[in-house]
Amino acid sequence: MPMPIPISTPPLLEARGLTKFYGDRLGCRDVSFDIREGEVLAIVGESGSGKSTLLSLLSGQLPASAGEVLYRTRAGEIRDLAALSEAERRFLFRTDWGFVHQDAARGLRMGVSAGGNVGERLMAVGARSYGAIRAKAEDWLDRVEIDPTRIDEPPTAYSGGMRQRLQIARNLVTAPRLVFMDEPTGGLDVSVQARLLDLVRRLVADMGLAVIVVTHDLAVARLLSHRIMVMKQGRVIEEGLTDRVLDDPRAAYTQLLVSSILQP
Amino acid sequence: MNAPLSPQTAPAATGYNFAYLDEQTKRMIRRALLKAVAIPGHQVPFAARDMPMPYGWGTGGIQVTAAILGSGDVLKVIDQGADDTTNAVSIRAFFQKTANVAVTTRTAEATVIQTRHRIPEKPLKAGQTLVFQVPIPEPLRFLEPRETETRVMHALADYGLMHVKLYEDIAKHGHIAKTYAYPVEVEGRYVMDPSPIPKFDNPKLSMSPALQLFGAGREKRIYALPPFTRVKSLDFEDHPFEPTRFEAPCALCGATDSYLDEVVTDDRGTRMFVCSDTDHCEERRADGHRGLLAGDDLVDTITREADVERDDGAPIVPLP
Amino acid sequence: MTHSDPVLSVEGVAKSFVMHLRGGLTIPVVGDVAFTVAAGECVVLGGPSGAGKSSILKMVWGNYGIDRGAIRVRSADRLVDVATATPREILGLRRTTMGYVSQFLRAVPRVATLDVVMEPALAQGLAETEARARAQGLLTRLNVPERLWTLPPATFSGGEQQRVNIARGLIADVDLLLLDEPTASLDAANRAVVVDLIEAKKAAGVAMLGIFHDGDVRDRVATRIVDVSAFAVREIAA
Secondary structure: OOOOOOOOOOOOEEEEEEEEEEOOEEEEEEEEEEEOOOOEEEEEOOOOOOHHHHHHHHOOOOOOOEEEEEEEOOOOOEEEHHHOOHHHHHHHHHHOEEEEOOOHHHHOOOOOOHHHHHHHHHHHOOOOOHHHHHHHHHHHHHHOOOOHHHOOOOHHHOOHHHHHHHHHHHHHOOOOOEEEEEOOOOOOOHHHHHHHHHHHHHHHHHHOOEEEEEEOOHHHHHHHOOEEEEEEOOEEEEEEEHHHHHHOOOOHHHHHHHHOOOOO | OOOOOOOOOOOOOOOOEOOEOOHHHHHHHHHHHHHHHHOOOOOEEOOOOOOOOOOOOOHHHHHHHHHHOOOOOEEEEEEOOEOOOHHHHHHHHHHHHHHOOEEOOOHHHOOEEEEEOOOOOOOOOOOOEEEEEOOOOOOOOOOOOOHHHHHHHHHOOOOHHHHHHHHHHHHHHOOOOOOEOOOEEEOOOEEEOOOOOEHHHHHHHOOOOOEEEEEEOOOOEEEEEOOOOOEEEOOEOOEOOOOOOOOOOOOOOOOOOOOEEEEEOOOOOOEEEEEOOHHHHHHHHHOOOOOOOOOHHHHHHHHHOOOOEOOOOOEOOOOO | OOOOOOOEEEEEEEEEEEEHHHOOEEEEEEEEEEEEEOOOOEEEEEOOOOOOHHHHHHHHHOOOOOOEEEEEEEEOOEEEEOOOOOHHHHHHHHHHOEEEEOOOOOOOOOOOHHHHHHHHHHHOOOOHHHHHHHHHHHHHHOOOOHHHOOOOHHHOOHHHHHHHHHHHHHOOOOOEEEEEOOOOOOOHHHHHHHHHHHHHHHHOOOEEEEEOOOHHHHHHHOOEEEEHHHHOOOOOOO
16 A cells, blocks of 8 residues: 655654553553654554553553653644643644544534534634535535535434544544544444545545554554554554565464454 | 621621621632632632522522622612512512612612623613622533533633534524523633523623622532623624614613513413513603503604604604 | 666575464475566566465565565665565655565455556656556556446456556556566466566566566566575475
């Protein structure tokens, strides 16, 4: 999957020795990596492997027990996420970052129309023209292949696949640079998954997004990501180029994961 | 606010402290009020007391009034604009009994006006204090139920959600459907619920020479607008805030610029629209202004002076 | 470094698979592979089936890791060792320097044939119109009917998929092309087209490393044949 990767720029986000303990229990240990604009990193592993903990640490939603996450802001400053104020963190979350949840109900306001869902971030950063907000929402619904005439319907009237696409529109409307995705295709039918993945691929390429996607589905990882980190019991046990990890897995656990996929 | 700092020596009703509340409670409330005035639009928690009346009867407003009332004050109490409804009469009687203060129905004469759901039509002056009774102080409540979260949202001025609500209104109804408790932004900072006043009154909140205090008893919150605070009703550039307008003038006093209540006059559905601010309406009638249904003497007047213009400039025509 | 330096230099490369799920069984693939490919050369890997020819292509492509040795690819006056390069560097090589025509097309669902073919050219920064024109030219030459261009290739016949794959592999301007049986499922006419395309690339100075089972095609395109069985691991690790 060749997509432009600017090698000269410094990383957008860099994790160094990230470790999280919940009391005595290990969440994840000593995770380090970096990601640049235009790159998609997949974090794979089974439930309880520490993927979700890692995602929460990376997005600043959970304080790390050790290690740090550095982020390059739009102003070009390198900031330690732990040192951001709550106001700065929230500002990042509604401008420069996106978060696509597996459960659309967590990522959408289910009682608010699709247009309101997409427009919320715009209004949060000061958009005050109803017409302009609506036009932008319509444009984004169209881009995620939702009929713009359904702009006034709430997500409850949408199918599962449409809800996920609406989440994506809601997140991308402010042109973020980094998007976190937590099992974005979980629970969707296979044909619906394919459509979503294709959409994400195109948006990543068009917008030069950096994406960190957590998934247990290796097919999703292969289709979307440039690199893979395989996690087991809180540690990264293998990482590398996506096709290298999937076609020539080194670690016993990765071999087990790969050999467990059903080939159509 | 002429309240003395030392306890009142001559309580009106024996067995009660001046204005019912004990002095330590009043101090506590005054501290909350000072903080509220210092941070316009910010909700300040206070230890609301149980009052000898149920929640919903204005316990928040009454505590604020009790805390600021001095023996020299002249008190006016209105309920939806009227001085003579049960709630207004009861609260006025309460303070007459417990503080023996002078009371009035005239807006101009009052130093403290406690109100439920209206701002008087007559412009307020410097030195006057308007005390609002507030049922729900949190403007974000119905968008975000978690109090912990709404507090953070206020702290960070994270108000995108508020506009989502207005957006939804326009998408659904073609206009912002909220007609009362219409949210405002105070001095470009805090978003505030002005209590369930009609949005007609919202413009009066801004740059008022009077001090405006808001008390929510059940929810134990106080907030304030010091004199000459800029208050802006939330809106969109292409859907600007518009106060309610009435098509007909007041049926009694002919006023075209006041907030009107609908009154059903018989059991056949006959209705009339009259000023909700009873004092304002009476004062205008005393000054000779007449609406279409002001009584027989009015009809006589109209018959005699058919070319007299109404207050809105339209010629007065005789009733059929 | 001069232009006559090899574009690809494989040095002492060994590769084995360790099957952890089978008690750590080690399956050797190749040991001590060494050869070079210069610009304008088409080096064909020879040897019996199972000798590791495809594996060598995958190692050069960065798709398989290696146990030992170096795989140096010249990229804009720089030598990049695929064996030690970061994923980012390998992706960079694949975008700017290397092309790969695999035996099977791994089609992305829902992406139209024309877009599948254009993608490597666009990734190199070619303008959309020019990339489209090139893709159309290649598909026409490879006899992929125009009515198929807007459809995703997943449902095409083996031969059609193979030709889409070849078009995709050849569209970008690269210095090194890896060809894994590009003519395997083609008829004689299309085989001839592919041979012509390879000859043209060769003439343009592209270095090529390929596997061709078809002796006729091999004889026509090969500059040199490297016998992979010479690199076979003789003693199996205990």
